[in-house]
Amino acid sequence: MKSLLAFVLMSAMMCWFMFAPIYKHVFIVRQAVLQKEVDYLLEVGASGERGYISEAMVEQSRARLAELGMKPELLVYELASTSGQPADNPEAPLQRGTGLMLTIRYPYERLLEIDRLIGLEPPSPDSLMGARGLKMSEYMR
């Protein structure tokens, strides 16, 4: 009887101990994947060949992230340049010296929901995690 009581008292705690770290790990990995994607797009987009990140490149990036288990329609891409000029236009690439800024955001979904077991309030499912980067364009023509 005593051990049953101990088990009931501890079960929520035990559940949290066993599974919470895995969700934290998934969270870190998602963040890392977003950062990698930002790095890749900037590397390609700010190179001397392009100077922009076009709609088509964003679509390809969504497809890559979808392969890793993210929902492509929930990804938010924010593109900007340091000069205020649009950064997604292949017709008018950013010239050398202008910075290309990219932020990719993704909702937390219900990733940290398990923290409720120990009484922590998880961030709302709609709030966004994000990764960002700024690289100077090399395009010159």
Added chain:
Amino acid sequence: MYKLLLIPLMMVVWMLLHVLQLDEEMAIQTLFHSKHAVNRAAHAAAQQLDSQELAGGRIVIDRQEATEAATDYMRYNLGLNEAGEPLPGSLLSAEPEIVVFDIIDGDTSFPYRYRSEAHQFEVTLQGPGVVIIALFRYPRAFTVLEPIEWKVKGVAELLPG
């Protein structure tokens, strides 16, 4: 009854291991993040050509503008504000210390071998370039991990074309 003692004890050990693992994962993340920031800062600095010198046919990097560009790009990429303080969501708790900021241009003949004994760093430059070495301290979330410091090195060069 001894089981009641054993469970909390196991939990503490378990928790320490998890905390250690999470902190190590974040440390690697921070290192990659820092490396990209340093690379982009060097890259931006290397593109600040002095246009007056260029008119005279010499390729010289403008010291002042290169420093400004490098600082701006580094701060944006690391999530620091204009005073160098971390914005919400930044992986760092303070601005990295710039240990080396060298500009190689002007009368240097290329290919040029850059060597820094003090930081055990060596690189061959094919054109005018910028070398940045920055000291990053990882802000540990838990004290289970030993303090970590990295000297992150980044080089960028300016090539015609």
